[in-house]
Amino acid sequence: MVYPKLITAATLSVLIMAGCNKNRGSTPRLSNTVRVGYVGITCEAPIFSAVENGFFKEEGLDVKLVKCEWANYKDVLALGGFDITHHLVMYFLKPIEQGLDVKFTGGIHRGCLRVQAPVNGKINTVGDLRGKRIGVPGMGTPPFIFANRVLGAHGIDPAKEITWRVFPAGELGLALDKGEVDAVADSEPIGSLLVAQGKVKNVADQAQDAPYKDEYCCAVIVNGKYLASNRELNTVAISHLRYVPSVSGAEAAVNSAAAEMKVAGMLSPSTNVAELGKRAFAHLDGVTDEWLQNLQVEKVAGGQVPPNQDIRLYAELILQDKEESCCKAKKAIATTK
Structure with missing residues (x-):
């Protein structure tokens, strides 16, 4: 995956940006509990980093992780089994076309x-x-x-x-x-x-080839009813972003993915891609790319990977022989192939 900034335990704010509103005091919170769904793939590493590093607790949020399977992941979110997650845009577009009540709110990363x-x-x-x-x-x-x-x-x-x-x-x-x-x-x-x-x-x-390399593959996805009833849940969390996501990038990804899925026959021939994009994406009050760019983003030494370098360095680590590590144990496998 290619991240705008190295994940560095940093996705707390985006995961819960569904409830953001910059006027914190206008409506009391219904609850400080947010249920975050996950399947267990590399894309979701920031979820666990945020939990382990206490970012949710810093904002007074009680997070419940909900383990799901691929087969029912979309339905569990739509039916309220969990409130929010971040996942692959393409995975949810067909269900949204068919009426699934979930919304995209911001891009997370590219290249899965x-x-x-x-x-x-x-x-x-x-x-x-x-x-x-x-x-x-x-x-x-x-x-x-x-x-x-x-x-x-x-x-x-x-x-x-x-x-x-x-x-x-x-x-x-x-x-x-x-x-x-x-x-x-x-x-x-x-x-x-x-x-x-x-x-x-x-x-x-998807990380290297045009047009996919510039497209956010994963985005924040929120249960529609949860979004409607908790629009102010995470005001402070947004101000503590440790990396810069994208609002416009996510919206563009929804539209480009939908267009190609229609060409491939994965969406109905009668689907209006622009209308689907509008229905699938929720713009949050005060959350714009301009606002995000003005946030103070924490930088970690070595965390800013050059834009022309693939962050997926696992293969290189395996082939290196610099220290005892789990990667070194794989060296024999890689060098004998």
Whole structure:
């Protein structure tokens, strides 16, 4: 993932920016409890950093973490099983099109997803995927949706010209090894692990390839009813941002993702992308890019990764032999491939 600033235990404020209003005293809080949903992927690391570093407590918030599964994650949020999370924009657009009552409020980071093929294989470009078998962690999951977008943008019909095969995320590399698929679509950390093990090369990389590299893949997502009834829950939290998210970037991502999903046949042909974007995104009073840019952002030594450098350094760490670490234990795997 490529973050605007290194996550550095910093996502508290954005996770709960759904209730923000700069006039703190106008309405009393209904509750100081906020339920944050998670699946357990790398994208969500800031959630746990914020909890462990006490950022929620600093703002007087009682946070309850709610563990969910991919299969019911969207429905649990819509039905009020938890209040807020940050997750992949593409994952929620189809349900919102169909009436799911959730809202995006701000962008978190970019670059979670990839399409990958065997490092010594004949698949080098998206065009080479035509007629091939692609492994995914589930139909309708973000990697599946990203692959559909990429294929559709290159004139490949994902429904007719691709054979989709589902495997547990941790077994996608094994499926490649066994020849059960020709390529895989995955999210972090699977993509970096497969690269580190010398198994794959990137065919499409959301962190590096235009137009995806400039698109926020993950955004704050809030239950619609919770947003309507708790608009002032987190005023102070917003003023303690440890990195700079984006409001306009998230809104642009919603629209660009929706446009390509429509081309790929993942949204209804009759869907008005602009109208869907308006319905899916909630602008919060006083929360703008201009306001965010005036906030004092904490800088951590070494935390400002150069814009042309991929933050996913796991592969490089594995290949380094500088110290005893969990990464060094993987060196043999990577160097023998």
